[in-house]
Each structure stands twice: as C-alpha cells, then as structure tokens.
Amino acid sequence: MIEVKDLRKSFGKFVAVDGLSFSVKPGEIFGLLGPNGAGKTTTLRMISTILKPDAGSITVNGYDALREPERVRAQLGVVAESNGLYDRLTALENIRFFARLYGLSEEKISERVRELAPRLGLDAFMHKRAGQFSRGMKQKVSIAIALIHDPPVLIFDEPTVGLDVMTARQVRQFIKECRRPDKCVIFSTHIMSEVERLCDRIAIIHKGRLAAVGTLSELRQRSGQEDLEEIFVELVEGEDRAL
Numbered sequence: 463m464i465e466v467k468d469l470r471k472s473f474g475k476f477v478a479v480d481g482l483s484f485s486v487k488p489g490e491i492f493g494l495l496g497p498n499g500a501g502k503t504t505t506l507r508m509i510s511t512i513l514k515p516d517a518g519s520i521t522v523n524g525y526d527a528l529r530e531p532e533r534v535r536a537q538l539g540v541v542a543e544s545n546g547l548y549d550r551l552t553a554l555e556n557i558r559f560f561a562r563l564y565g566l567s568e569e570k571i572s573e574r575v576r577e578l579a580p581r582l583g584l585d586a587f588m589h590k591r592a593g594q595f596s597r598g599m600k601q602k603v604s605i606a607i608a609l610i611h612d613p614p615v616l617i618f619d620e621p622t623v624g625l626d627v628m629t630a631r632q633v634r635q636f637i638k639e640c641r642r643p644d645k646c647v648i649f650s651t652h653i654m655s656e657v658e659r660l661c662d663r664i665a666i667i668h669k670g671r672l673a674a675v676g677t678l679s680e681l682r683q684r685s686g687q688e689d690l691e692e693i694f695v696e697l698v699e700g701e702d703r704a705l
C-alpha cells in the first residue's frame with residue numbers, strides 16, 4: 463500500500479534521507495525505528511506529501527505522491543505532533559470542524575464519532591473545551607480528527623510521545639485495533655517495546671538509511687540477538703563503523 467523507492471531529501475548540505483526504500487503491505491502495522499535525527503519524520507512527511515523529495519518515488523495505494531498528491535492525501539490519516547486544536551472549541555466541535563473540511567456529511571461525522579470516541583476514551587470530555595485538555599486528551603482528539611474520514615493508510619509520527627503509561631497503552635491498543643486487511647499503518651518511534659508490541663514488520667533507520675527491515679523474528683535471526691534493543695544498538699553501531 464506504500465512503496466518508497468530510493469527516497470532522498472537534503473536540507474542544505476545535510477542529507478536527512480539517503481536512498482531509503484521499503485514497502486508496507488495491506489493489513490500491516492509497519493514501524494520506523496531510529497535514533498533522533500534518523501530521518502523518520504522527514505520520511506513520513508514526504509509520504510504525507512507535506513515535503514517534496516529531492517529524488518526517488520512514493521506511491522500510496524497506487525497513487526504517485528509527486529504526480530497525484532491530492533489523491534494520495536485522500537488515502538491518508540496523519541497524526542503528527544503539530545496537529546493544532548482550537549482551544550475555544552470543545553473536543554466534539556473541533557472534530558466536527560475538521561471533518562467538515564474533509565467534506566463529510568453531518569450524518570457520516572456522527573457515525574464516525576460514535577465509532578471512534580469510545581475506542582479512544584473520548585466520551586467523558588467530548589463537550590469540554592480543548593484549551594483545558596492535557597496532552598493525552600489533545601492527542602486522542604487529534605487521532606479522532608486525523609481518522610474521521612476512515613482512510614485506508616494511517617500514519618502516526620511518535621504517537622505516544624509525552625503520554626503517561628495508561629494513555630500510551632490506550633493509544634497503542636487503538637493503533638492495534640486499526641489493523642484491517644485492507645488498511646495499513648506506518649508509525650515512527652524510538653520506543654523498542656512499542657515496536658515489539660505493535661509491529662508486523664520493522665524498518666530500522668539510521669542516518670537516513672535503512673539499516674534493516676523485517677519481522678522481529680527475522681531481525682532476531684539475522685543478528686543472533688534476542689532483544690530488540692541489542693539488535694538496534696548493533697545495527698546502529700555497525701553502520702557507524704562502516705561510515
């Protein structure tokens with residue numbers, strides 16, 4: 463559902479993404495794991511058509527991100543840290559406002575809210591103003607907004623960053639439940655346990671390059687290490703030695 467081929471992006475002289483290729487299949491939850499500055503957000507932003515690659519290609523659900531960005535955007539639900547809410551509107555008003563921008567009918571919006579709110583634990587604060595929300599509450603409302611149009615391709619950039627244990631669990635559980643045969647999820651994180659719990663396949667990104675990709679058991683087999691953190695450290699240090 464997502465095909466990334468030889469993707470490159472530089473900011474000035476700095477190469478943030480350096481020939482990255484991977485694909486995400488229908489039904490998969492795919493994790494991008496990498497240290498700070500590895501190029502995860504830059505990659506997700508290029509897939510989201512927010513940022514233009516210098517070279518390489520991206521297709522999303524059969525549409526080319528460079529030639530058909532509007533089509534690609536229609537396939538996507540993107541949850542990034544920068545999702546802004548209107549403080550003076552309630553959770554529900556925020557959701558309705560953004561849903562109307564997607565062109566959803568009032569009926570469809572109500573239907574989706576009924577589906578999403580209980581799964582995200584939003585019911586209790588649906589009629590409270592977003593200005594008084596904690597980070598976790600804001601994140602959950604942002605997720606509802608990003609997925610209100612029921613897109614087939616879900617993108618989460620560090621979905622649990624800054625969330626407490628229970629809220630992070632809830633968000634992880636939510637992402638897990640997003641797994642459908644005709645959908646896919648791609649998300650970035652540096653939390654090993656998150657990747658272990660959620661992902662069907664993992665791409666380890668380091669310095670804008672793919673250090674490894676596969677299921678957890680494939681990565682274990684290849685490295686001879688059991689623990690994902692050990693696999694990760696070995697790959698990252700190995701890459702550093704090779705450079």
Ligand SMILES: Nc1ncnc2c1ncn2[C@@H]1O[C@H](COP(=O)(O)OP(=O)(O)OP(=O)(O)O)[C@@H](O)[C@H]1O
Nearest residue numbers: 473476478496497498499500501502503504505652
């Ligand atoms: N708009 C920009 N202008 C200049 N440099 C940028 C820009 N966006 C990203 N970078 C640089 O590109 C590199 C990759 O950044 P990116 O945000 O993709 O990393 P990341 O893997 O998401 O890291 P983190 O885990 O910290 O979120 C970083 O060194 C960053 O400083």
Ligand SMILES: [Mg+2]
Nearest residue numbers: 502503504619
């Ligand atoms: Mg990032």
